[in-house]
Amino acid sequence: MAETLNPKDKVLLMREEGEGSNLKVVQGISNKGKIKAIDPLKAKQTDFLIIDKHADPIENFFKNFVNQAKNPSHTGFFAISVELLDKVIKMSDAELENYRVNPKDFLKEGKEESTKESQNQTQTQTTTSTEEKSAELEPKTEAPDETRREFTQFDTTRIPESEYQKFGITPEDLEKELNAMSYGFKSPHLIDINLNIDGERYPMQARLSLEEQPDGNLKIISYPRLNQVDLDKPFQGVILPDDVKENLLATGNGGRVVELEPKPGEKVPSLVSIDQLTNRLEAVPADKLNVSQNLKGVELTGEQQQSIKEGKKVLVEKMTTRYTMGTDNPRYIDAYVQFNAAKGRYDFTYDGLDRNRYNRRQTQIQNNNIRIPKVLLGVPLTQQQQDKLRNNERVIVMGMVKNGRKFDSSVKVDLKEGKFEFKKINPETLELLRKGPKTQSKKKVEKKTQENPTDNQQDKKKLQTNNTTKSAGVRM
Template identity: 30%
Template sequence: MEQKKKEQDVLIVRDEKTGEIGVVAGLKRDGTPNLKPAQAEHAQDFLRFDRHGNALDNFFANFYRQCKEPKRFGFYRVAAEGVEKVVAVMKDLLKDPIGFQDVLSPHKVDTTKYEQAAAQQQAQETAAPKQTPSAEEAQQPEQTQQQEATPAAEQGYKPIDIDRLDRSEVEQRWGIDLAALEQSGDLERMRHYGKSQLIECTPDFGGVRVSMQARLSLRENPDGTVSLVPHPIRREPNLDEYQNVKFTQEDQENLKKTSNLGRVAEVVDSATGELIPSFISIDRLTHETVATPVSAIRIPDEVKGVKLDPTQQAALLRGEGVFVEGMTAKSGKTFDATIQINADKRGLDFHFGGQRRAQRQEQSQASDDVQQPRRLRIGKTLLGAEITPEHKAGWEQNKWVYIEGMTDKKGQKFNAYVRPNHEKVKFDFSRKRPEQSQIHEIKPDNASHTQVAVNSEGKTHEATKHVGEPLQRGQTAPANKEQQRRQQNANKPKMRR
């Protein structure tokens, strides 16, 4: 098993025009190979291919579809292990490719079949009339809606032949009406290697019918027949492992949040023992763990009107989520979402909000790492009251300033002494009069003489001496019934006992 893990290759490419040599790390926007130096710090960027798989077909299908000068590049397939030393030797050999032809030949990638396939496809597209997308293809995605991806092996793709399915056996064994599946559209999805929605079925277990809910799929058997496969609901997903893959804590968190593993894992083929790079997801309806080979999924060039750049495509190929802005729904409205390959759907998931929040948190954290100490901002108003240059002059001396007409959280007006607290980055408020030395006096206008004398200078005014509250601007008498009652009660003569 360990030996098979090491059996991975990478592509070394030589640009015949510039002479540049490097390891392939995906494709650029124009379809040309993205070259990386054969150094350890770039190893995680290298495209890797299982030695016994067909993921290489996917790469060259995209390359010949996008690159305008494909013959400009020469590709060589070498072992990923020790690639740093191999590239150093290859550079010397490629200085004289004819002289070292015998040495280079076993590694040279024959791209003839890819060129022919690309030319054939282009000819077919040129000859075929353009078709208007169906309503289903243009449908706006919901939070978990699938966007079907084209199978990687486009030239050989064929839907499952349902005529090879024994309909009577399906009805008798599983208690399923195929006509109803066909009418609902589920059978069509199953023909294209998908699953039905949850349906009620009554399988026969030794003469006993048991009612259960399950999703259905089709399987092609070695003898050429087609069988129906039920996927019953599980009590909960298995977040510990899938076959030979042990889930890390990060894997488990990803599966809980998005139902996708968030990376490519090497899943063992139970028949051959081969380790196959695969996407892993949880079926949200049944809690079943599902794996789909990377080679079976073609990464799209464009999603909902937005062209994906090579970096985004590479991230999707690694199983990661990619935040995409400005996609267009069927309604014509634009939307932002995180897209990610879902193994169960064999296509794209759309997740809304999470990636943007994560990006904001990362940006905030990065900003905090270099952020200067916060400072209290003094604006033109404070709780709705105007802040004048005289107020600011008092605050520059770190003194209290009396401000009237502020509005609290309940919408009530109030007056108070205010002083900035730069250490806590906030304002301090006091309805009680501070010590005289800590107050910055502001010269009042004529309408405020009595107010300032009482509130700020500690003087008394007989008509408002017992109102129990700071005076308002221009106030020389009780302002309401409650203040009037206090003033009157205080002025009543006290009876002697």
């Protein structure tokens, strides 16, 4: 690690693909392949791993990653100069692709093979005569590979000049696209091309990719943009069900697993989405989708993970926003999460949700000058308790001291009074807590307390007959 950083130094950033796209600063890696990373906003100069092919730290990091990491293809690495660090968080995915680093290529100077998902797709018939002619240059329909195939990053200097001429473009036109294309992906953007077919030029927009030929040259493959998606034609051997068509038109995603038949007799349960750039259908085999247990700071339940694998929209509450992850003042948001097969990552939608739900609570607390302390009446608050209070949720705090007397209470911010509100815990719950219930039970108790901030009638009667404690309804 360097003590000081030069603005031109390149440092290593990473993100888990399909995990909400949160960039982190790489610090190192354990012997078991677990990456040590930190939020960019919290990183100090000594936290950064400088990219230098002649330095042991970066070489050792990539060696350990390649040898030990369980899912290397799920982790993206990016080489960013120090002077761009303040801008990288706001970069789009397409801009970020220009800085991608492949670990194996870094170690072997492009000679080692690395892996990637195959990106075959079924070609749909075009709706205009121009698109029909351009289809002659598109790849044939192939089945999705059931395993990853090895490949070497393409050397884009092996694209013949004749390929550029065929599409009426120059290398400069692909300057921002070639990095992604060199890894076998389609261009991140639509490209204006002029296809030369039988001596005639056909102007259109298309995404482009590269295909290696037997002679070692690279061929440009085009995916012309369709005027509209055609859902009445067979896709990978099947006519899509009506409910899937409706979902595709409404959201761009099929909404459930569809059994495709890319080859006769070969059934492949898959998720289907529309490439919004080209209006073409894309599919990902369902068994290739890995759903992380943690999404933007939220631990997903088994049911939520399974629903995402099935292509459904899943409501995930209180996710931490991208720019406040790991900060002292995290911001939260609720969203519907759904996997997009065309993008290879999640879509986040907010239909019918109150996007200011958490912001409003936090603003009220800030406007009332209510400071959330790290220690409340002698009891250190956990980060989770502080976050809940900051978001106007109720927490249980045991062993607080006031006027020399210990007491336990349910605590919440009173927005009207600008103070903390303390409520007595019902005797049965208090007894369970004092006996040291399991963490899971305690979480259930807190959840129940949050859902029922006022005691029910039965609890009130119990409290009225049990006057041994006089701290009920205390306000401070």
